[in-house]
Structure formats: C-alpha cells, structure tokens
Amino acid sequence: GAGVSQSPRYKVAKRGQDVALRCDPISGHVSLFWYQQALGQGPEFLTYFQNEAQLDKSGLPSDRFFAERPEGSVSTLKIQRTQQEDSAVYLCASSVGLAGDVSFGPGTRLTVT
C-alpha cells in the first residue's frame, strides 16, 4: 500500500513568509508525528496527534509553529513569519497506534532565505 506522503518536497521561502507543509499518513494510521531534522542532526520531535486530537505539542519551538489534523487523517504544519533557523527537513511519520512501528514520509526540505 501507499506510504506516508508529504508535499511539497522542497520549499524555498523568503524570511518573514508563512509556509504550510502537508502530510498524508498511511490509511488507518491513528498516530501522526511531526519531526524537524537539521543538517547533521537526528530528527527532533515537534508534535503528535492521535486521530484529530493534538496530544503533545511540547516540541514546537515557538508560537510561530502550528499544526492541525482536523479530520484525523491529513495534517498540516504551518510556520508563520519564517526565520533562517527554521531551515530544515520536516518529517512526518505515522503509526497504527502508540505501540506500532513508525513509518516516515520523504520529508519537506524548507530553505528560508
């Protein structure tokens, strides 16, 4: 079956612009995660949904970051007033439940100029 998909794959934004990154999880996967991966680093947790409920947003670096999953499937990560330090790969992942294996999407590479 289809894996986790993300769009766009690449995004260049001027500093101060707003961006929206989309994630389509594997069908039937209840849990959805967003991670941020800077160059040469491991993925850093941003936020976690179970169905439409955002259960943990402790990793969001500032109030410029906002995520939603209104119908419990597709999720959008929005970054307002982008800064250069937001440049990274944003990875979406999903799993059947808390205990399930986590599958990652291909990521969105965001470059803020």
Place this chain on the structure above:
Amino acid sequence: QKEVEQNSGPLSVPEGAIASLNCTYSDRGSQSFFWYRQYSGKSPELIMFIYSNGDKEDGRFTAQLNKASQYVSLLIRDSQPSDSATYLCAVKGGSQGNLIFGKGTKLSVKP
C-alpha cells in the same frame, strides 16, 4: 530532559567486517528501542526494534539491549558498502507515542 546519545562517527569498517554501533539513553522509564537507517537525502527507515533485555537477531543485524546500563547497540555482520549510511537510535517511553532520537552515527563500509 530525556536524551539519547550516540557517537557521531564516522565509523569506518572494511567490507565483510562487523560494524558495532552504540547508544545510551537517560530515561529509565523507556520501554522500546529502535534502530533506523538513513541514507543521505532520504528519510529514516526502520531496521530493528527491541523491547526486552538481551539480543535480537534479524539476518545480518543484531540488536542488544541492557536496561540496567541504559545501553542499546546494533551489530551489523558481513558489512557491505550498501550499509554505508547514518544509523539513528531512537527510544520510546511507556506512555508516550513519540520517539526520541540520537544524532546518529555515520557508518562507512569500504570495499
């Protein structure tokens, strides 16, 4: 702060040798442990997971867990050049769904 520590490498081994990758974690409540492989420019892919103390083998890969020492390792036997990648150790707590990742160890297998 829950932390997962890995030697960033690079770790270089000759083809056919055993590669040994190590990871320590700070949260004693951690319940499950994962090894992901990440090729340059690609997303992480799951290689193995382990929940119980001891060894778990899958083909050329063996994961080892020692909860008392808060240590988990990955052995790759008969290393191949195609194994060259960054290996990420990840830990999941008992009541949490999210994974906490280390920074990864870069492995280079020389032909």
